[in-house]
Amino acid sequence: xxxxxxxxxxxxxxxxxxxxxxxxxxxxxxxxxxxxxxxxxxxxxxxxxxxxxxxxxxxxxxxxxxxxxxxxxxxxxxxxxxxxxxxxxxxxxxxxxxxxxxxxxxxx
Amino acid sequence: xxxxxxxxxxxxxxxxxxxxxxxxxxxxxxxxxxxxxxxxxxxxxxxxxxxxxxxxxxxxxxxxxxxxxxxxxxxxxxxxxxxxxxxxxxxxxxxxxxxxxxxxxxxxxxxxxxxxxx
Numbered sequence: 001x002x003x004x005x006x007x008x009x010x011x012x013x014x015x016x017x018x019x020x021x022x023x024x025x026x027x028x029x030x031x032x033x034x035x036x037x038x039x040x041x042x043x044x045x046x047x048x049x050x051x052x053x054x055x056x057x058x059x060x061x062x063x064x065x066x067x068x069x070x071x072x073x074x075x076x077x078x079x080x081x082x083x084x085x086x087x088x089x090x091x092x093x094x095x096x097x098x099x100x101x102x103x104x105x106x107x108x
Numbered sequence: 109x110x111x112x113x114x115x116x117x118x119x120x121x122x123x124x125x126x127x128x129x130x131x132x133x134x135x136x137x138x139x140x141x142x143x144x145x146x147x148x149x150x151x152x153x154x155x156x157x158x159x160x161x162x163x164x165x166x167x168x169x170x171x172x173x174x175x176x177x178x179x180x181x182x183x184x185x186x187x188x189x190x191x192x193x194x195x196x197x198x199x200x201x202x203x204x205x206x207x208x209x210x211x212x213x214x215x216x217x218x219x220x221x222x223x224x225x226x
Contacts (some may be wrong), residue, residue: 044199046214086150096165096215098150
């Protein structure tokens with residue numbers, strides 16, 4: 001079975017502080033991991049994917065196969081980062097499994 | 109390019125009634141997904157189409173839910189009869205396929221349909 005775990009439902013940090021949103025997955029094959037974000041009153045949208053190893057809006061995420069983790073990090077949080085963040089796992093056949101999400105609030 | 113379109117945006121029905129949702133994916137996207145997102149939870153995949161064929165419907169409650177994508181473009185999701193626990197946002201998403209090295213492309217989501225069953 002494929003599982004994605006996001007242990008924190010709510011996370012609050014002060015502006016300028018580092019932020020880390022945790023994601024762990026369970027999959028025996030070769031996974032593709034994604035982070036999706038939903039800003040207030042907007043559609044769910046892709047933030048970044050592990051395969052492209054890019055930094056989007058200052059966020060990065062490294063796939064750690066040993067720890068089966070794909071934590072999302074940003075060194076200095078901004079108010080506009082306040083949103084709902086979902087970690088997602090893609091397996092063979094283009095099927096996707098989402099975590100329960102973490103609501104990030106950046107306090108001014 | 110135009111995004112994924114869904115209608116209606118909101119629907120309120122009584123339990124045991126029927127309801128249908130419509131989705132128009134991004135032009136050229138072969139893969140279409142229907143998700144159910146209950147309040148406080150992440151999206152749960154109900155059914156995935158590749159063109160007009162079903163790739164995965166393992167989490168679709170087939171006794172009451174049905175979906176089709178007859179011409180490989182638009183799709184409809186139907187619930188008949190609805191139950192209180194079906195209250196949720198129903199999301200449609202689409203993606204293209206890059207056949208090189210089997211890479212999976214990002215999904216583009218529609219605005220969702222918020223269903224309330226009373």
